[in-house]
Amino acid sequence: MTTAGPSSGDPRRPSAARRIAAAVALIALLAAVGGVVLGTLRNVGVLVLDVVLVVLAVQAGWIALVSRGARRVVAAALAVAALAAAVILLVVSLDAATTLRIVLVVLFAAISVAAARVALRPDAVRPSTGGRVGPARRGVLLMNPRSGGGKVGRFDLEAEAGRRGIRAVVLGPGDDLRELAEAAVAAGADVLGMAGGDGSQALVADVARRHGLAHVCVPAGTRNHLALDLGLDRNDVVAALDAYGEALEGRIDLARIGDRVFVNNASLGVYATIVQSDAYRDGKLATTTQMLPDLLGPDATRSDLRFERPDGRTRSSADMILVSNGEYTLETIGGFGSRPRLDTGRLGVVTVAVDRARDLSALMAAEATGRIRRFHGYAAWTTTEFVVDSSEPLLDVGVDGEALRLAPPLRFQTLPGALRVRTPLGAPGVSPAASAPGRLGTAVPALWGVLVGRARA
Known part of the structure; x- marks a missing residue:
């Protein structure tokens, strides 16, 4: 039996673009490492002293952070002095050749990381369960106008929802979010979403879970960790509303402390x-x-x-x-x-x-x-x-x-797998942890596997 090559259409094998990116990442990494080794051999004494000063600054900074009174003042002064000495030593030791070498090392390292992200990201990022679904028929979006410093108003989410046929429910002073979500379900909602922070996302997601409805996360909070790990663009709040149209739907886990559900x-x-x-x-x-x-x-x-x-x-x-x-x-x-x-x-x-x-x-x-x-x-x-x-x-x-x-x-x-969740077709679809190259010890073998066209297990 012959084994099909990379061009045979095996979806597990990396594409040509990913293999090229892997080659660029490895070559740039070698160039960056070479620059570091060369610079270290020429400046061993300066490097060792700089490391000692930085370690001293870090230790003194921590002592200042957890102390009070004169102890904090002395430790803070020592941290500043050590850090300043490290910077001055580095600047004094620089010449034109060393400066150019540092610039090139940083440039090659940045190129390597960027290329590795392309090479190690799957060709098609999709939920592991579920698939493409049609538009919501009676979508409801609950909104907390106070979340994220007022993102609901800043992005005019109520009007944007209306233009897409989504019924907006704005949380007012004294309103109970869970009661509003339950009322939306009782009125016939088939997709339930939340524009707000992660605490609000968890509460509405719990209501959706209990009634077997799909949930839409709109990142209108401060940190939006759930949106980040769902692969949404947290800076494009309005784009999250596209999950009410044709979208990708999959199942994700929820967690519980006592009888309270949390998403993060x-x-x-x-x-x-x-x-x-x-x-x-x-x-x-x-x-x-x-x-x-x-x-x-x-x-x-x-x-x-x-x-x-x-x-x-x-x-x-x-x-x-x-x-x-x-x-x-x-x-x-x-x-x-x-x-x-x-x-x-x-x-x-x-x-x-x-x-x-x-x-x-x-x-x-x-x-x-x-x-x-x-x-x-x-x-x-x-x-x-x-x-x-x-x-x-x-x-x-x-x-x-x-x-x-x-x-x-x-x-x-x-x-x-407690929650059905919908994400827009155009969303990045992958979290930073899933797309990051990872640690050097694991990234290099993975890049080599992509370069030679090795199929994923």
């Missing part, structure tokens, strides 16, 4: 306590800086959060717990990353534990360099159910960005 994540510990502050929404960075000394400083008390690890052992404490609807690809603990898929039927669990005496600088370094997974107090796994218990009567919990206080034990469960 629920957090406990440091982050959950910070978002409870009334000042957080108006000044996230200032509020975080003010509260961190009490939460991660030398005298801070760790929350009583008890849970079972994958090996069956019970852990009695953690500084942060993140339970997500699907597994996130995390590089830092501040951004919550992106999910490659929303249909795995698994919860993602991440825990971070910090020893105040030894680990603060290591945590800061890992966070600053996007290597949080290498921090020894970091653990991550997937499961279908996760329970957090505590001796405290109420726990601070952030659920899809909403600040809650819930009584333990907290039981998290996955709801596999």
